[in-house]
Amino acid sequence: MSKPLPPVNCNTEREAMWLGVREASKVPAFIMSASFIGFGSMVYDAGWTVHHGVVTTLTTWALPGQIMLVEMFNAGAPLLAIAISIGMINARIFPMVVSLLPVVRKPGIPAWVYFVIVNAIAVTTWMGVMLRIPYLKPEHRFSYLLGYGGLLWSISPFFTAIGFFLSDMVPRPVSIGLVFLNPLYFTLLFLVDLKKPTKVIALVLGAILGPLLFLFSSDWSLLLTGIIGGTAAYFLGQRIDGPTEGGQGQKTPDEALNQTESAN
Template identity: 45%
Template sequence: MPDRTRAYTSPRAAFRGGARDVLGAPLLVLGASYVGFGSLVRASGLGLPVGLLSTLTGWALPGQMVMIEAYAVGASLLAMVAAVALVNVRLMPMALVLMPGLRVPGRPRWWDYAAAHLVAITGWVQGMRVCPTLPPEQRLPYFVGFAGTLWASCVAWTAVGYYLVTAVPASVSLGLVFLNPLYFILVLTADLRNRARLGAMVLGGALGPLLYQLDPEWGLLATGLIAGTAAFLADRLWRRRHG
């Protein structure tokens, strides 16, 4: 369920409000995760420009971690691009769900395309929670203020982690990276009144370990597809029967 309805005095105020909402848990968790990522970039032998470019253009830790792993095993550039693209394809349905709610008539479409680049887990969750509670003309400014500020900070944190590699052991770096999905799960649990969301989390938690054992490469993807689809269909069936 969305938060209670709220509004800012103007689109510019909504942008500033989104930037302010980054301060706190989102900034700390993503910052720690990207410190871990930056240290892994250097430990893998990649240069700082590559790490920064990765965060600028492919701002999603799972895909960025795949890039590092592929480089470590000597994969070709084409194979690395294909692997990262496959991992990040999950962002497409997220953008398709969020972006239509941010549009307003008369605004140049390129604004929406540019904002879609900022779609990632943390910004998407915040956008889905807050933007429906705002007037239509304030939704995109709020999302850009939140996600854009978070994106820029992650670029800086990548550089910090790169230069702190000697102070951050590899095991700690991996632990810091894991904070991001953990934070995502905690954010989702804040609204367990949503039956579809609760069902997807419970079913995914049950299926994930089993499917990973059956196929480590495709287990996670299969878990998301099966659990999400089943929860969605079950919720629709419930609504039809109970109104």
Template identity: 35%
Template sequence: MIDAPENQTNIDASHFGWYRRGVRASFSVPGLILTSAFIGFAGLAREAGLSLVEAVFMTGMVWALPAKVVLIGAIMSGTSLAAAAFAVALSSVRLMPMVVALAPELRGPGTRPWVLYLLSHFVAVTSWVIAMEKIGAVPREMRTSYYLGLGSTLVVANMLVVAVVYAVAPSLPPAASAGLLLLTPIYFLTSLWGSARERASHIAMVIGLLLGPALHMAIPGFDLLVTGLIGGFAAYGWHRLRFTGKQSRS
């Protein structure tokens, strides 16, 4: 039997060590809030008529909670498969900028594209916020292992939560399930506000909060899309004007 080189053994141990650090990072206040929201999701899935296997499978495959809520809403309203798929895809487009921002931070020397494709499945607001906050302290060659530990633990843990809560959902008061589900958007908003690096992001969020309720009354079904477009373009325009003003003064 040929022993592995000592340096290779150390590298393997280092990768596993950073994977475990990623696992530990998932056990946090953001992770707890996300889990509480999945408690509400499990009750919603049962109410919509999904089986236990379907609810757990949806948690692992779709992962992002808003997309799952959109899918369940489409199922309950009898929407066609094509329309439901389009709605879920549209709701998930918001994750693309997060993937674009995180992927360069994860890429290290010799990182293969398929590894980044795999890790992008775990990108959602909670894992993204935790990773962007802590990834700078992780050696670049260990970042994929760290994020794999973080993202996979969040997914698997919440699949287990959904399975357990689905079985006991009838004993949960409906108001409690709904309240737990609402913790997630509250956390998303506060986390994104705190992690924003540009004032334009704050402007986009404020515009969204102001326009969202009004557009929901005026054009239900397209309110989120229109609100995002207006808020995004307005914030981008403000950012460009500010950048141009700085250049003219310098």
């Protein structure tokens, strides 16, 4: 069976934020820095300036879209085509925000803060925070996201610049290895916590449907994979779980505790 994350004991929001910083600073930060070094060297090869690369990282901060931007631009694609393609490939961020923000929302935080923090939500942040959230009290979750996403987002422009200036020194096998780092990392992250049947079924169906549907439509395959695989997994998972109040799967004791507390 799966080994969940080690439990944590946070007493204040400040502690939760630093826990986010600490946990993000290990493997996730390593993956992000390596990936953005790869992106930086790609920007150099494309003949762009370091400013272009750094600003792209700060404003888009979703690597598949950034790579697509550079590749499409160099292929001479019109701006409209670039906008549509990036809008579609990054549309995956929408369900991440919709499933994460309601869980971390906290009374007293002004609305504009959410419109800013959302820039730090991409696959790595989403996966990492989703794994940790069941162990955190509801009032500590926002601080954890702030620490985790904030760290990853803020280091990315620096590594983009480093990759830009090192690009002549990175041998080709290494730069290809840096691209491979991302899918491998996410594959392993998927396997860290397999307690919930819904999640397991969603992952299996997604892994099968993704490449299969891509053969028929490269544009719509991702969206269709998510909706078909995710919906099927949702209903199959509920059948296995049995009807539970609130729709959650097996609860860890902490999670059950958190939910009674949040009722106050």
